[in-house]
Amino acid sequence: MTKVLDRPRPVLLLAFCLLAAAPSAQPVPASTNCPRTASGLYSRLRSLALDEHRVYHVRSAAIDRPNLHLVFDAGTLAFTEDVCGRITGAYFEGEGEVLLRPPNRAERASMDLFTGMAILEEQFSSAYLRFNDDTAATLAPFLSPVLDVGGFAKQWSDTSRSLSDSDALRFLLDFSHFLPTASGMEPAQPFPRLLLAHLQGAKLGAFEIFWDAAAPEPLWAGQIRTRDGIAFWDIWTSFTPGAPGGIGRSPESLAGDVSVGSFRIRASVQPPTTLRASAEVDLVVRKGSKRTLIFELSRFLKIDAVLMDGRRLDFIQNEAQEGTHVRRKGNDLVAVVFPALLETGQRLKLLFSYAGEVLSEAGSGLLYVGERGTWYPNFGLNPALFDLEFQYPANWTLVATGRPVPQTSVVAGPGLQVSRWVSDGPIPVAGFNLGKYIRAEAKADSVLVQAYGTAVVERSFPKAPAELIQPQPSFPGPRSPATAPMMVTPPPPSPARNAQAVADKAARAVTSFSQWFGPYPFGALALTQMPGDLSQGWPGLVFLSSYAFLSPQEQSELHLDPVMALLSNQVLVHETAHQWWGDLVLWDSYRDQWFVEGLANYSALLVLEQQNPVQFRQALEKYRTDLLGKNKDGEWLRNAGPVTLGQRLSSSHFPGGYEAISYERGTWLFHMLRCMLRDSEAASHSRNGPAHREEPFFRALRKVRQRYAGKNISSRELMKVFEEELPRALWFENRRSLDWFLDGWINGTAMPRLEAREVRFTQKESGWSVAGTITQKDAPDDLVTAIPVYGVTASNATVFLGMVLADGPDTSFHLNAPAGTHKILLDPRQTVLTTLK
Ligand SMILES: [Zn+2]
Numbered sequence: 001m002t003k004v005l006d007r008p009r010p011v012l013l014l015a016f017c018l019l020a021a022a023p024s025a026q027p028v029p030a031s032t033n034c035p036r037t038a039s040g041l042y043s044r045l046r047s048l049a050l051d052e053h054r055v056y057h058v059r060s061a062a063i064d065r066p067n068l069h070l071v072f073d074a075g076t077l078a079f080t081e082d083v084c085g086r087i088t089g090a091y092f093e094g095e096g097e098v099l100l101r102p103p104n105r106a107e108r109a110s111m112d113l114f115t116g117m118a119i120l121e122e123q124f125s126s127a128y129l130r131f132n133d134d135t136a137a138t139l140a141p142f143l144s145p146v147l148d149v150g151g152f153a154k155q156w157s158d159t160s161r162s163l164s165d166s167d168a169l170r171f172l173l174d175f176s177h178f179l180p181t182a183s184g185m186e187p188a189q190p191f192p193r194l195l196l197a198h199l200q201g202a203k204l205g206a207f208e209i210f211w212d213a214a215a216p217e218p219l220w221a222g223q224i225r226t227r228d229g230i231a232f233w234d235i236w237t238s239f240t241p242g243a244p245g246g247i248g249r250s251p252e253s254l255a256g257d258v259s260v261g262s263f264r265i266r267a268s269v270q271p272p273t274t275l276r277a278s279a280e281v282d283l284v285v286r287k288g289s290k291r292t293l294i295f296e297l298s299r300f301l302k303i304d305a306v307l308m309d310g311r312r313l314d315f316i317q318n319e320a321q322e323g324t325h326v327r328r329k330g331n332d333l334v335a336v337v338f339p340a341l342l343e344t345g346q347r348l349k350l351l352f353s354y355a356g357e358v359l360s361e362a363g364s365g366l367l368y369v370g371e372r373g374t375w376y377p378n379f380g381l382n383p384a385l386f387d388l389e390f391q392y393p394a395n396w397t398l399v400a401t402g403r404p405v406p407q408t409s410v411v412a413g414p415g416l417q418v419s420r421w422v423s424d425g426p427i428p429v430a431g432f433n434l435g436k437y438i439r440a441e442a443k444a445d446s447v448l449v450q451a452y453g454t455a456v457v458e459r460s461f462p463k464a465p466a467e468l469i470q471p472q473p474s475f476p477g478p479r480s481p482a483t484a485p486m487m488v489t490p491p492p493p494s495p496a497r498n499a500q501a502v503a504d505k506a507a508r509a510v511t512s513f514s515q516w517f518g519p520y521p522f523g524a525l526a527l528t529q530m531p532g533d534l535s536q537g538w539p540g541l542v543f544l545s546s547y548a549f550l551s552p553q554e555q556s557e558l559h560l561d562p563v564m565a566l567l568s569n570q571v572l573v574h575e576t577a578h579q580w581w582g583d584l585v586l587w588d589s590y591r592d593q594w595f596v597e598g599l600a601n602y603s604a605l606l607v608l609e610q611q612n613p614v615q616f617r618q619a620l621e622k623y624r625t626d627l628l629g630k631n632k633d634g635e636w637l638r639n640a641g642p643v644t645l646g647q648r649l650s651s652s653h654f655p656g657g658y659e660a661i662s663y664e665r666g667t668w669l670f671h672m673l674r675c676m677l678r679d680s681e682a683a684s685h686s687r688n689g690p691a692h693r694e695e696p697f698f699r700a701l702r703k704v705r706q707r708y709a710g711k712n713i714s715s716r717e718l719m720k721v722f723e724e725e726l727p728r729a730l731w732f733e734n735r736r737s738l739d740w741f742l743d744g745w746i747n748g749t750a751m752p753r754l755e756a757r758e759v760r761f762t763q764k765e766s767g768w769s770v771a772g773t774i775t776q777k778d779a780p781d782d783l784v785t786a787i788p789v790y791g792v793t794a795s796n797a798t799v800f801l802g803m804v805l806a807d808g809p810d811t812s813f814h815l816n817a818p819a820g821t822h823k824i825l826l827d828p829r830q831t832v833l834t835t836l837k
Contacts, residue, residue: 034084034178038292038314038337041175044083046168047161050091050153054079054145058092061142063135065195065211066241067219069099072127077143078153079136080160084178087136088171089164091156092127098199100209100221102237103246105780106642106747111221113639113653114236115204120221123202128163130196132174163198169294170194172316172335173214173254176291181340192252207236213252216240216589225652232652247591257287258342262385265376266410269392269434272361275301278353279376288344296378297334298371301356306336308350313338332374352377362458362531365396365436372431372536372543381586383426383710391418392434399452400432401541403523424523426710427539428586433528438496442503444510448524451503453495457546458531464490464557490557495529495549502527502549502572506542509576509607516606516698518705521584527572535571537578537600548572563622566615570604577603585704588714594643595718598666599701602674605667620671620830623664627751628835637661638749643669644715668833669745673697673722675831676786680727680803696725715746729803732784740784740805745833752779753835754787754806754826761821768821771814774806778835781808789813790828794820798828 035041061072075094079087100120102108108118115122129135148154174191192214200206207223220238224231239246249255260283267277283293297303297317306313314337336350358371369375388400389408394417402421412418423430437452466487495502506527514520522540530536530543537543548571550558555565581603582596609616629637631654640649640657643666649657674697681696700722704713707721719738732740744750759772770791776783785806790798801815801824827834 033082036180038172038176038179038316038335041083041179042168042172042316042335045088045171045175046165048080048083048089048164049157050078050160051081052078052148052151052153054087055148055152056143057146058094058139058143061139063129063138063195065193065219067101067103067239067246068209068211068241070127070197070209071097071099072139072142073097076146076152077139078148078156080164083171084175086132088132089128089130089160090136090139091160092129093125093152093156096124096127096199098122098124098197098201098209100219100237103239103241104747106645107237107239107246109639109749110235110641110645110648111237113635113641114223114234114651120236122199122204124199125202126200128160128198130164130167130171130194132171132191132194135195167196169316169318169333169335170212172337173290173292173294176337177341179291179337183340192254213250214254216249216253216255218250218252227652227655230655232650232655234651234653235648238648249589254290257290258283258285258293258379260379260382260384262387263376263378263430264387265430266389267391267432269359269390269398269432271359271367271393271396271434273357273359274355275358275375276355277301277376278351281348281350281352281377283348283350285342285344285346285348288342288346290338290342291340292335292337293342294333294335296332296374296380297352297354297376298356298358298374299332300358300371301354301375303334303352303354305353306350308338308348311339313350332371334377350377362460363454363456366454366456366458366529366531366546367433367435368458368531369431369433369543373429375431378429381428383428383586385426386423386430387420388422388430388432389418389420390432391416393417395436396434397437397439397452398432398434399437399450399526399528399541401427401430401539423539427522428583429538431538431541431543433530433541433543435529437528438499440499440503442500442507444507444520444525445514447507447510447514447520449503449507449510450524450526451499451506451544452526452528453497453499453502453549454529455494455496457493457495457549460531461493461546462558463492464554465559467557490554493546493550493554493558495546498549498551498554501551502544506572506576509573509604510579512607512610513577513580513603516701517580517603518702521579521709525576525579527575535575537575537583539579539583542572542575542578544572544575563618566619567622570601570608570619573604573607574600577601580705584710585708586710586712588712588717590646590648591644592713592715592718593646594662594666595713595715597662598643598670601663601667602670605671617830620668623667624833624836626660626664627668627833638751640749642747642749644747665833670697672745672786672832673741675829676730676788676803677722677725677727679788679800679831680729680786681725683729683800683802684727696727700725716742719746730786730805732805732807741786744780744783744785748780748783750779750783750785751833751835752783752785753777754785754832756789756824756826759824761817763819768817768819769814770801770817770821770824771812772824774804774811774813774826776806776809776811779809783808785832787832788827788829789815790825791815791817791821792823792825793818794822798825 055078058072058077063070073095077092080089102111112118195211197209209221211219217238217240222235225234240248262282264280303317306315316335360368362368390398400421402423405420405422408418408420435454440451442449466489468485469488470485527542527544533545535545547568577600581599587593640654643662647658649661677696703721719742723738726736755775757773762769787804787806789801791801804813
């Protein structure tokens with residue numbers, strides 16, 4: 001950490017306690033206030049009372065951070081008890097105001113959706129602040145001490161204690177620097193600057209603002225809001241002040257400071273509920289100066305010990321972490337505290353041992369493997385090598401990510417078996433599934449595709465209704481007795497019976513995707529049944545919903561809605577496409593996650609298009625209709641925001657916003673890219689005769705696969721690859737750039753309405769031409785859209801005339817046309833996501 005955050009300030013009216021609170025670069029003296037163990041420090045950080053000797057009148061004080069301005073006009077303020085000689089919090093009551101300025105249109109629209117204001121300007125009556133810097137000293141000139149005769153500190157200490165609990169883990173990252181080391185005390189480090197404010201707003205109620213330089217996007221604000229009994233963490237805005245457009249990773253972000261090279265996990269699985277494991281994790285410290293690392297691990301798995309070189313390390317695993325900092329991730333974090341500061345380049349080998357109940361039996365021989373992403377300690381998606389070994393009962397089948405290898409280090413106990421799975425290269429995530437499966441196999445060229453289904457569906461699966469059947473008479477003929485119709489209940493579905501169809505379908509998808517995108521990235525593909533309606537595609541291992549194992553007859557017996565049946569038939573192809581998009585090529589930040597969902601989904605639709613172009617259109621039209629919908633309060637789904645808001649799209653306003661926008665609009669964005677590249681390129685090659693070339697869309701995707709295998713890609717980098725394939729007709733303002741598509745369509749929410757006006761047909765010596773104006777309605781003024789324009793000829797044929805880049809509300813155009821052209825059509829093949837009305 002080179003940047004010094006704590007600057008000395010002029011000290012005028014400082015009381016002694018505040019001088020003590022001002023951070024210094026000097027070694028911190030051993031203080032009775034500085035606990036000597038990680039757990040002691042943690043319990044202190046999470047239970048901070050107010051100090052009755054630090055109660056003040058405050059007048060016209062302010063705290064400023066980039067894009068954030070907090071004013072304390074008048075009131076009473078008490079600081080918290082100090083920790084390791086520092087003041088880290090304050091409680092204020094009185095009149096205050098907050099001003100938060102989002103940096104771009106999408107963030108202002110998001111702020112507006114939740115607060116009714118594009119720029120947050122709100123009076124507050126109380127504030128609870130936490131900080132790790134010189135904020136107490138900054139406030140000091142505006143404070144005058146008072147005797148706390150009214151018991152202000154006592155009155156609000158419980159509030160302070162419970163709110164300090166929410167953020168204690170984040171403070172442990174910094175304050176663990178003060179724990180004793182073998183060589184004595186560590187020098188104080190300048191911490192990445194942190195300010196948290198829990199505010200009670202006059203109009204908006206309770207909300208929170210964070211300014212944390214260690215976070216990928218340092219400034220964010222939001223609120224917990226309950227809707228129909230479900231609590232949502234609504235993120236009003238989140239961004240990086242100072243970055244271009246407010247988008248980009250904070251220079252002090254902790255993400256990537258430590259990376260995992262490999263995992264070696266030895267697990268014992270005891271159906272129906274228990275997992276016991278030891279995980280050896282090899283880490284490389286990319287950027288040193290940390291005492292504490294935070295891992296994700298399911299709250300249901302309790303750690304017995306964390307060892308480094310045979311030595312026990314301190315760790316904090318939260319039984320009930322309700323903190324604002326971790327709320328979005330649930331309670332699944334564990335902090336490991338090291339005996340000394342980590343150094344850049346240092347390699348660590350940690351051994352975690354843990355156990356818990358993360359499995360449940362959903363049906364006979366059908367397990368639900370819960371906590372799939374957090375069954376081993378990890379840092380989220382971080383490609384690493386995995387060596388997994390499982391011990392489990394002999395009558396169960398276990399399938400895991402990686403290649404099965406025969407030799408194992410353990411000998412199976414009586415009635416048990418052991419299997420070992422090793423990844424061929426780094427993969428972002430590893431997991432397993434087990435059940436009493438029947439296996440089916442198919443081949444996609446040299447790739448082995450296996451489907452694993454149990455004989456039953458989960459107990460909670462819907463039952464097919466009984467149907468009226470007219471039995472066939474056993475002796476047909478005029479004299480046979482009339483048989484009464486009978487109510488017959490169809491037999492329950494059997495995934496095992498349909499496993500072969502699943503394997504065959506996935507193998508066909510692998511074949512198509514390999515041709516379009518490049519070779520299948522992993523050794524083999526296993527599709528394993530999972531109870532519930534959710535599916536997930538992991539490297540080489542798909543957790544496939546029982547619904548995706550239904551035969552067409554079983555679907556019709558269940559009376560599934562035809563469009564729902566169509567989409568659920570797409571699931572296994574969608575998950576297969578994730579092998580390329582999401583498992584091999586990874587998204588960069590939450591703002592780029594849409595691309596793996598949109599592209600996996602569009603890949604599945606491309607397979608459907610080959611088999612059934614009508615259904616392909618139906619799926620796209622269903623998405624268009626969904627995107628034009630409203631929630632039950634009459635708010636337009638479009639207003640949830642652009643695909644680049646990622647999981648933030650799911651909020652109290654639009655609980656299913658992420659799925660609707662990132663999957664459905666994301667799919668449309670890829671359809672638009674494909675069609676406009678194809679149509680423009682076809683037009684520019686038409687003079688050289690029909691070109692039997694591969695579509696530019698697929699050429700671009702093959703490049704993405706090649707260049708970003710095992711790497712993260714941002715939406716902007718993705719567009720850069722597509723720009724290489726950009727035909728001249730799509731160069732806006734003479735630049736080979738897709739910035740217009742990124743700004744208006746990916747970072748925007750547009751669904752314009754298109755109209756042609758003042759269309760004139762002219763016959764000249766050189767041929768016919770058509771001119772006119774294209775209007776974009778219901779669209780931002782700077783929206784650029786590539787619109788294919790077709791003409792209707794004298795013989796009523798529809799011919800492509802050219803691509804017009806409509807820029808803003810009105811764009812005049814001029815195109816050559818075949819003789820006799822008398823009418824034009826804008827995008828008649830519906831390749832642009834418009835409102836169509
Ligand atoms: Zn998906």
